Amino acid sequence: MRSIRKTVRTSNKNAHGRGIFTFATVVLCSTSLIMNGCGAGQAPVAPASEATTPAADSIGERIFLDTRFSEYFATHMTSTNAPLATGDPVVNTVETTNGTLPGPFAGQAMNCRSCHFVTEFQGVAGAGNRTYADFTTRSPIPLTMNGFTNTPRNAMQMVDSFTARNTSQFLHFDGEFATGQDLVIGTMTGRNFGWSPAQYSQAIAHIARIVREDDGSDQLAADRTNSLSYGTLFLGTDARITSDLSLPVNQRVDVTTATDQQIVTEVANCITQYMKDLLFQRDEYGQYVGSPYDNFLRVNHLPQQALAGETRAAYNTRLYAAVLALNNPIYITTADGSFAYHANPYQFGATELAGLKIFLKSATAGGGSNQHAGNCAACHQAPDFTDFIFHNTGVAQTEYDNVHGAGAFVKLHVPSLTERNSSFDLYLPASTNHPNATESMRRAASADNPNYADLGLWNVYLNPDMPNPQMGLASFVCAAGKDCSVDKGLASTIAQFKTPVLRDLEDSAPYFHNGSALKLNDVIEFYINSSKLAQNGLLRNAPAEFANMSISEEDVAALVAFLQSLTEDYDDA
Structure with a gap:
């Protein structure tokens, strides 16, 4: 259900077909799950609140x-x-x-x-x-x-x-709008x-x-x-x-x-x-409450959000330590509730917990080829499960190589800033100032034209026809520790796309900017392969985060189960 101003929308309607907002146990589990606890545990009480739609x-x-x-x-x-x-x-x-x-x-x-x-x-x-x-x-x-x-x-x-x-x-996906x-x-x-x-x-x-x-x-x-x-x-x-x-x-x-x-x-x-006002379910304190994962944290008294002044990265590190220290976890089961709109069970059990640990864990140098470490939270930071910025996970390269052969994307000519500026219509997206631009670098890969590829953020960064996001993008591209000595860091934006929110993934398939992954299993399989390409120096403009990813086929089921535990019953009632 859609929530607003940190409250949860119920199905009550006013005369105009709009919701009247009150906090309710709309997680579609037993009332005891949020208000009184789950199983043998006692959850912190989620306070009631009221708000009206602007x-x-x-x-x-x-x-x-x-x-x-x-x-x-x-x-x-x-x-x-x-x-x-x-x-x-x-x-x-x-x-x-x-x-x-x-x-x-x-x-x-x-x-x-x-x-x-x-x-x-x-x-x-x-x-x-x-x-x-x-x-x-x-x-x-x-x-x-x-x-x-x-x-x-x-x-x-x-x-x-x-x-x-x-x-x-x-x-x-490419930060075109600020x-x-x-x-x-x-x-x-x-x-x-x-x-x-x-x-x-x-x-x-x-x-x-x-x-x-x-x-x-x-x-x-x-x-x-x-x-x-x-x-x-x-x-x-x-x-x-x-x-x-x-x-x-x-x-x-x-x-x-x-x-x-x-x-x-x-x-x-x-x-x-x-x-x-399109928000996933939250309580009055801004804590997410809509998914089995959220309620697993709640009933086990695990930290649900960052403290005042704490970075998201620090919160994820603290959450991981708390998860590892958890003894005798209280699991969320179908006895506690069910989904109205999804066939998968409303649960957070041992498999989901194993997936959470993999999701949060960062691999260490010399630790072996499969450390059950997804390092997923480096980009998909809890509790929002995104860092709201850009990374190249290899989706554009995979699409291009699937059409033109392995290694083709690495060889693709990507112009310098000077060349791009002098040939706007050849490379950059069409605009009011350049209505006839071909957008060759913001297209799906095509067997008919090897110059077509989607370079994501590269199309927007330093683009004079898209002035509004430039200040924010510069602070990201040229952040501390990043090299902007050549072309103000333009090459570092190749094939970067915005990190999506992972909540309620069941309701946003197919995945990635090109819809190339139909199921969550496909997503995990992609990261196994793409991270290996990066670690072997075969992924163009590889993200630093892939160096700390170390997962294999035996991790797929647990990671998928965890991602499914982020599901909630979202609608616009």
């Missing part, structure tokens, strides 16, 4: 679902508030790794939810709930552009994308919505027109905002606006006098608030 969240959710902002709607609409005579074919079906499913927005046009699903396929075999992710390797786009029929990557799951961190904010507002505007005016780079101004004008002319007459407005128009909601003075839909004065805008850009900024602010 008005911008509720309005943002409606915009997130609205199918009128795309290029297809702009081209085919008969009026702003009338349904399309014929919907965009791209939303008629949903691509999955198992084939296609009927599209929940068939007969309409592209919206944000068309790639970031939640409960649309609840209970459907081979699909099920999502954590605002899609089901495929690379997401479809409405129109072919610059040779692209799909996005360069799949839809990264969105839950906890805005969790507090001690790094700069980086959004998308803020939620940038992401929203870039998406709604970009190819995901059918707009070409040369159509930015038209896209802005269309979004503003929809907002200005909206009359609140459709079912979505009735379900989400009491049939009030966007203009009425944004102005915030109408007596029909209930308290839960009333924007604070400093968030209001008069769409009759505002510029197109001001209206689009208001749209972006609302969707950003909505995205910020």
Whole structure:
């Protein structure tokens, strides 16, 4: 279930179909699990709390679902508030790794939810709930552009994308966006919505027109905002606006006098608030409570989060020591609860504990070829299970080598900063300033063109058409101890991608930016192979963390069991 402001959303609804937030034992286990303990142990009591949804969240959710902002709607609409005579074919079906499913927005046009699903396929075999992710390797786009029929990557799951961190904010797999507002505007005016780079101004004008002319007459407005128009909601003075839909004065805008850009900024602010409130289950103290793993920590009195002033790395070291010192652990079993949306058992037992130890353990030099040490927490730091920054795990190299042969990626010509800048259209992503760029270094590997590869962060770092994330990226790329003497460290960004959150992985498969791993077993097998490549000097731009990874086939089952213990019942109720 979706939580907000560190509280857990129950299934209670207000008049607008929105949740009324109270803390509850929504882990779908027995009430005693959280409130009174589990098995023979006693868990610390999770305090109750209450909160209401910010008005911008509720309005943002409606915009997130609205199918009128795309290029297809702009081209085919008969009026702003009338349904399309014929919907965009791209939303008629949903691509999955198992084939296609009927599209929940068939007969309409592209919206944000068309790639970031939640409960649309609840209970459907081979699909099920999502954590605002899609089901495929690379997401479809409405129109072919610059040779692209799909996005360069799949839809990264969105839950906890805005969790507090001690790094700069980086959004998308390659850090293209520094803020939620940038992401929203870039998406709604970009190819995901059918707009070409040369159509930015038209896209802005269309979004503003929809907002200005909206009359609140459709079912979505009735379900989400009491049939009030966007203009009425944004102005915030109408007596029909209930308290839960009333924007604070400093968030209001008069769409009759505002510029197109001001209206689009208001749209972006609302969707950003909505995205910020997509959280995994937490208690009042910010501690995660939704998965069997979380409740294993709770009932065994293991540390659940970093102390004030403690780094995440230090917390993970402390957690590992506490886990090793644990005597007579209290396990979470199916007697304590069950999942509503998942077939796997609600449990954290001996196998999961063994997997946790492997996950947290770092290999030591000279310790042997299989130390049962995944060193996973070096990047996937608990309790969020991400460090929010970038690493090259070898996914791009594996994809390229699978097409062009082993060792091909190592030989791939990657231009210097000077060469890249002088040939922008040849290498870098298309933009408003460079609408005809080929994006050769942000493409899936292709047998038809050996120059196509996906270099991830390399496409964004020092890219003059993406100025907003540059300060944060520089602090990461040129952090203490890193060499930025050549090209400001550009080569060190080759094939780096943002570390994903590992919570509720069951609801975000397939894995990696290209969806190349269909199951958790495939993920572990990949790391076994990729870390060996790195240790043998065969992985280009290998991450330092791989030097401390030492796992083999006998570790796969335990690691998969641990990762499954991070599952929770997430929905948008």
